[in-house]
Amino acid sequence: MTEALDPGARRAILEAVDALRDDAVETLARLVRHPSTLGNEAGALEEMAGLYASLGLTPRRVPTVPEELAAHPGFSPPLISYAGRDNVVALHRPKTRSGRSLALQGHVDVVPEGAADMWATPPYAPEIRNGRVYGRGAGDMKAGIVSYCMAFKAMRLAGLQPAAEVQLQSVIEEECSGNGALACMLALPRTDAVIIPEPGPGMDALYTAEVGVVWAWVTVSGRPAHVRDMQAGVNAIEAASIIAAAFKDYEREMNRAERIHPAFRGLNHPVNVNLGTIEGGEWNSSVATRCRIGMRVGVMMGYTARQTRADIEALVAKATQHERLRGAQVKLEFKGFMADPCVFDTDAAIVQLARRSYAETTGGALRDYPATGLTDGRFFTLYQDTPVACFGPDAVDIHGIDENVGLDSMHGITRTIALTMAEWCGVERI
Numbered sequence: 001m002t003e004a005l006d007p008g009a010r011r012a013i014l015e016a017v018d019a020l021r022d023d024a025v026e027t028l029a030r031l032v033r034h035p036s037t038l039g040n041e042a043g044a045l046e047e048m049a050g051l052y053a054s055l056g057l058t059p060r061r062v063p064t065v066p067e068e069l070a071a072h073p074g075f076s077p078p079l080i081s082y083a084g085r086d087n088v089v090a091l092h093r094p095k096t097r098s099g100r101s102l103a104l105q106g107h108v109d110v111v112p113e114g115a116a117d118m119w120a121t122p123p124y125a126p127e128i129r130n131g132r133v134y135g136r137g138a139g140d141m142k143a144g145i146v147s148y149c150m151a152f153k154a155m156r157l158a159g160l161q162p163a164a165e166v167q168l169q170s171v172i173e174e175e176c177s178g179n180g181a182l183a184c185m186l187a188l189p190r191t192d193a194v195i196i197p198e199p200g201p202g203m204d205a206l207y208t209a210e211v212g213v214v215w216a217w218v219t220v221s222g223r224p225a226h227v228r229d230m231q232a233g234v235n236a237i238e239a240a241s242i243i244a245a246a247f248k249d250y251e252r253e254m255n256r257a258e259r260i261h262p263a264f265r266g267l268n269h270p271v272n273v274n275l276g277t278i279e280g281g282e283w284n285s286s287v288a289t290r291c292r293i294g295m296r297v298g299v300m301m302g303y304t305a306r307q308t309r310a311d312i313e314a315l316v317a318k319a320t321q322h323e324r325l326r327g328a329q330v331k332l333e334f335k336g337f338m339a340d341p342c343v344f345d346t347d348a349a350i351v352q353l354a355r356r357s358y359a360e361t362t363g364g365a366l367r368d369y370p371a372t373g374l375t376d377g378r379f380f381t382l383y384q385d386t387p388v389a390c391f392g393p394d395a396v397d398i399h400g401i402d403e404n405v406g407l408d409s410m411h412g413i414t415r416t417i418a419l420t421m422a423e424w425c426g427v428e429r430i
């Protein structure tokens, strides 16, 4: 057990965080300039390797190897190859270990920017307006990554370092599979706790629970015809829309009050089915021969990704019997998320310490947040029994247009992580 942090060290660390405030904003801007969407993470990962090196650590690459992960219950079927997209980690080792070890984890991948012309400023040209940084990934979750890096840097600036092992992890594919997080978790020693600074929804928040997610893809091949013989053909787009409607019926069913786990009570519509992508058709005057739809299906606590997969198989099989799909071929695939829901242990010592540190450094309280989306926190919770404190800055319009994060909020989170790390790991002179 570590002794309480002495007041001099505490003051020195917090002063160092304050001194690094401009550095934090510049680092965030540098990271946001990398359009690190799926398959394009290399630049952001390189940036992270440089950042870790600037903290006096030796960055190391951790590949994501599907063959090695496939048997793990947390594995999701990949969407694309992992070549050239290795995760980046760095390990701090103390001179004398006296405290508890910690992992600081964040994802560098971002979701697509959507209609770039709808953004007030270009999504990958970060801009500060009214104390907030705008840009894709600014909130989700590059600000959080910068926070944990600056927390570590502040300690060193104060002439100190954690008196226990600290892992820094930058992972890919949090937004579509979680396989990057899984690969890193399995490649590194288990730590006594994990901090993941995922953003809060318009407020500083602490994740108390999260839904699971399954990604399903349905490809309908119809029967082509000229529109003048329309009745002779099967329109793949119309057929796909019948199947999509069946998914929305399923969504209504899964949101019935008796299915909602206590951790999600009070939330309006916690289980969401999103019709995310559609591609199909060839010509306005031809009956569409092929259409593919991509869906994201939420999984309520108490239910599993596997059960949801079986439900989807059944609902697609049933929808395929519809008279207007007669003669159509329907292919169902599962690629991307096959993720179980989880409830975080908010009584865990790391969570209580994070709450206390937040209150001490900001004067406020972290709000509880049962999330209708997911984080990489599930891996440590479900498969490693490692307590996770998942909390982060106030971000608005993540996954939307004009995503942004509050700079005061980010600063408060950095102070919180710095203090939490110092208390959890203990400190020693460099």
Ligand SMILES: [Zn+2]
Pocket: 107, 140, 141, 174, 198, 199
């Ligand atoms: Zn995120």
